[in-house]
Amino acid sequence: MIGKHEPIHLRRTGAGPASQLERDPALQGSTLFALLCERHPDRYRPTQVRTLQRHIQQWRVLHGPDREVMFAQEHFPGERGQSDFTHMEDLGVTLAGVPFPHMLHHGCRSPTPM
Numbered sequence: 001m002i003g004k005h006e007p008i009h010l011r012r013t014g015a016g017p018a019s020q021l022e023r024d025p026a027l028q029g030s031t032l033f034a035l036l037c038e039r040h041p042d043r044y045r046p047t048q049v050r051t052l053q054r055h056i057q058q059w060r061v062l063h064g065p066d067r068e069v070m071f072a073q074e075h076f077p078g079e080r081g082q083s084d085f086t087h088m089e090d091l092g093v094t095l096a097g098v099p100f101p102h103m104l105h106h107g108c109r110s111p112t113p114m
Contacts, residue, residue: 017056
């Protein structure tokens with residue numbers, strides 16, 4: 001087909017680009033385009049690589065692996081604190097020979113700006 005080139009589509013068919021992406025989701029568009037050109041030397045133009053990359057990006061959004069979700073955590077100085085109590089009976093502390101069952105408190109605040 002001289003002068004005619006096929007459009008690139010990502011369809012879930014046997015050995016097509018979509019099935020290769022399912023097997024290896026990290027596959028880059030330029031690598032996949034090189035594989036397609038190797039299999040079908042006269043079928044695609046070099047200018048179609050960007051089109052394939054856009055199709056791959058859209059495919060990953062719809063069918064690719066889930067992305068990790070992260071939420072930003074902002075801590076403002078002086079706004080939060082932590083507190084912890086520890087039972088100390090196991091240490092066997094005594095006052096004048098009498099057991100002293102007590103708890104130790106540890107607390108801290110987020111630092112204030114200077």
